[in-house]
Amino acid sequence: MANNYGLSDAELNLIKTQASRRAEMRREFLKQRTNPWKNASEAGYVFDTALQRFLSMKVTQFEYFTVNKRTSLFGFFVIVVPMFTFGTLIWNERTQREQKIRSGELRYKDRLFKLA
Known part of the structure; x- marks a missing residue:
């Protein structure tokens, strides 16, 4: 075989x-x-x-494009939700870092972005 x-x-x-x-x-x-x-x-x-x-x-x-429930949900979950999520993550991270800098928990030499 x-x-x-x-x-x-x-x-x-x-x-x-x-x-x-x-x-x-x-x-x-x-x-x-x-x-x-x-x-x-x-x-x-x-x-x-x-x-x-x-x-x-x-x-x-x-x-020939027609707006319907499927295309609307696709646009919402592919464009709006990732942008909002990414923006929220960036805002939270910057707010926490700013709070640590202002309270003195993060020393100047340990910062990621510094002038000198």
């Missing part, structure tokens, strides 16, 4: 099919890319429809 790397025969055949399809697409792309007469009118690049669809989607994504 041959070593199938712990995969079933169906999975191994699927992987081989995908690899052969990728190799064929790569050969076709290189064939078109290196043909000097085929793409001369297109400024020397191969027109990729999938890439064009992706770029068009990225350009028009704000035209």
